[in-house]
Amino acid sequence: MRPEIWQPLLLSLKVALWATGINLVLGVAVAYGLSRWRSRFNATVDALLTLPLVLPPTVLGYYLLVLLGRRGVIGGWLDDLGLNPVFTWQGAVIAATLAAFPLVHKAARAAFEGVDAQLEDAARVLGLKPLAVFVRVSLPLAARGIVAGALLAFARALGEFGATLMIAGNLPGRTQTLSVAIYSAIEAGDDAGANVLVLVASATCVVALLVASRLTRERTPRRAA
Amino acid sequence: MRLDIAIQRHLDDPQRPFALDVAFRSNVGRLVLFGPSGAGKSLTLRAIAGLLRPDRGHVTVSGRTLFDDFRGVDVPARERHVGYVFQDYALFPHLTVAQNVAFGLRTGLCNPSRRRLPDAARHWMEVFEIDDLAGRHPSQLSGGQRQRVALARALAPEPQLLLLDEPFAALDTALRSRLRDSLVALQERLGLQMLVITHDPADVEALGQQVLEIRDGRIHGDARSG
Numbered sequence: 001m002r003p004e005i006w007q008p009l010l011l012s013l014k015v016a017l018w019a020t021g022i023n024l025v026l027g028v029a030v031a032y033g034l035s036r037w038r039s040r041f042n043a044t045v046d047a048l049l050t051l052p053l054v055l056p057p058t059v060l061g062y063y064l065l066v067l068l069g070r071r072g073v074i075g076g077w078l079d080d081l082g083l084n085p086v087f088t089w090q091g092a093v094i095a096a097t098l099a100a101f102p103l104v105h106k107a108a109r110a111a112f113e114g115v116d117a118q119l120e121d122a123a124r125v126l127g128l129k130p131l132a133v134f135v136r137v138s139l140p141l142a143a144r145g146i147v148a149g150a151l152l153a154f155a156r157a158l159g160e161f162g163a164t165l166m167i168a169g170n171l172p173g174r175t176q177t178l179s180v181a182i183y184s185a186i187e188a189g190d191d192a193g194a195n196v197l198v199l200v201a202s203a204t205c206v207v208a209l210l211v212a213s214r215l216t217r218e219r220t221p222r223r224a225a
Numbered sequence: 226m227r228l229d230i231a232i233q234r235h236l237d238d239p240q241r242p243f244a245l246d247v248a249f250r251s252n253v254g255r256l257v258l259f260g261p262s263g264a265g266k267s268l269t270l271r272a273i274a275g276l277l278r279p280d281r282g283h284v285t286v287s288g289r290t291l292f293d294d295f296r297g298v299d300v301p302a303r304e305r306h307v308g309y310v311f312q313d314y315a316l317f318p319h320l321t322v323a324q325n326v327a328f329g330l331r332t333g334l335c336n337p338s339r340r341r342l343p344d345a346a347r348h349w350m351e352v353f354e355i356d357d358l359a360g361r362h363p364s365q366l367s368g369g370q371r372q373r374v375a376l377a378r379a380l381a382p383e384p385q386l387l388l389l390d391e392p393f394a395a396l397d398t399a400l401r402s403r404l405r406d407s408l409v410a411l412q413e414r415l416g417l418q419m420l421v422i423t424h425d426p427a428d429v430e431a432l433g434q435q436v437l438e439i440r441d442g443r444i445h446g447d448a449r450s451g
Contacts, residue, residue: 121276122315124302126329127382136336140319 005196007173008181011089012158012201015177019096019157020104020150026097027104027153028146032134035112046109053102057162060098064167068094087169092177095163100153107149111142144215151212155205227252227418228386229285232272245269245442248282251420254412257433258422265442266422267312270388273420274309275302286386287418303332308384312391314375316363322374323359326350329382349377368396369404380415389421393428405431 030049034042052060068075068085078084085091115138123133139146161179168175170184178201185194231248245265258266271277273284275291278299284292286307291300316325320336327337327346337343339360350356353373363371372392379387392408393401409432412419421432429436438445 116315118311118313118315119317121271121274121302122309122311122317123328124276125274125305125307125309126378127303127332129303129332132332132334135334137317140336 004193008176008178009200012178015089015092015096016154016157018093019100020154022097023101023104023153024150027101028108031105031108032112035109049105050102052098057099058166061095061163061166064095064163086167087171087175089175092164092168092175095167096157096160099160099163100156103153103156104149108142108146111145112138115141148212148215151208155208158204227287230273231282232269232279233281234268234272234277234279243442247439247444249437249444251435253434254418255432255434256420257429257436258420258439259429259436260439261424264439266439267390270390270422274307274388275300275305306385308379308387310375310379310389310392313395314371316371316374318363321359322355322361325374326377326381328378345381349381353377369400372396372404387417387419389419391423392421
């Protein structure tokens with residue numbers, strides 16, 4: 001395979017894996033917290049966290065530039081530490097993480113809300129601390145839904161284009177992901193290259209979706225009735 | 226006095242505001258709290274177990290104060306050493322029978338192993354004759370088997386008090402009377418104090434050494450059954 005194909009593919013896989021991993025920790029933690037948080041602001045926070053799903057990716061990218069650019073609120077501070085994420089693959093990870101976050105968060109939230117609260121009560125009465133209740137009861141019972149959400153997030157992160165282009169740019173071999181490479185190939189009139197890239201991207205996403213739908217469909221309510 | 230309870234708790238649910246105000250003492254082995262659904266029986270049980278925080282009052286079990294708003298005592302549920310058998314048993318669906326029974330014997334971050342079981346779990350599975358169901362999951366059990374698993378799980382950590390929420394409601398009638406007798410036998414053998422809540426007069430008849438009637442969040446009389 002030519003480096004024009006395997007380089008963007010490997011970079012996209014790396015970015016998508018990082019974004020999925022970060023979202024698994026972040027999305028699950030936020031979802032669990034919100035599913036147990038009784039407050040009238042709950043719905044508002046939930047809507048804000050879903051925003052990346054509906055906002056145009058270029059708008060997301062613009063927000064990221066404003067925040068993380070050299071003169072941005074966080075960017076200026078990061079720049080002093082020599083850690084500016086603009087035009088780096090880490091920048092692409094940030095864009096993909098943000099874009100895919102709602103998918104993990106929504107799935108995890110629904111999964112945690114489906115866990116019978118009485119099972120958590122039973123675990124508390126049996127002597128478990130809150131973290132143990134989470135690890136031994138809530139998380140395993142919500143795992144299937146969380147994994148399904150993570151697979152969707154992986155597919156979304158793999159396909160991220162708009163926000164990635166704005167924050168990470170289009171540097172072949174450094175920040176050029178699969179979606180960006182497809183755009184570049186077509187722009188350059190390299191139809192053969194574009195075809196291969198498109199097929200690789202499609203196949204990866206179809207597999208992720210099939211596995212995700214299989215996991216959600218087989219989810220049988222195994223409650224102690 | 227083995228059990229000394231006074232609980233006040235106001236629930237401001239806009240559709241159904243409810244005030245729980247119960248106080249009782251008991252020295253008997255089998256105390257029954259009897260009343261219709263919605264009377265506050267489950268709330269009382271939850272408050273004793275530490276799953277619901279009373280606004281005012283105290284909870285004392287065998288001389289140990291578990292809650293006292295005046296003295297600022299509120300022992301967390303996990304440290305109360307109170308056994309709880311939930312109405313639909315609340316068995317962990319992702320764990321086997323053996324893991325369910327051993328659950329409270331391991332309070333760390335890992336669930337008990339499927340194979341290497343603590344001796345206490347083995348003992349309680351033998352007591353309740355569920356040792357040959359060890360590898361099954363709760364969804365594969367009958368109602369009566371589930372109840373035995375729930376009892377074994379609650380008793381394995383050796384609680385000071387056993388709370389039972391409508392323990393026979395999920396079972397068919399034929400099974401109920403047999404299991405009532407075996408519950409009485411078990412309580413007498415262990416000498417453990419039990420608090421049973423029920424809306425079924427037959428439970429009162431079979432189990433109650435002391436019977437308290439609860440209606441609209443208050444205790445109405447201390448009726449002793451024959």
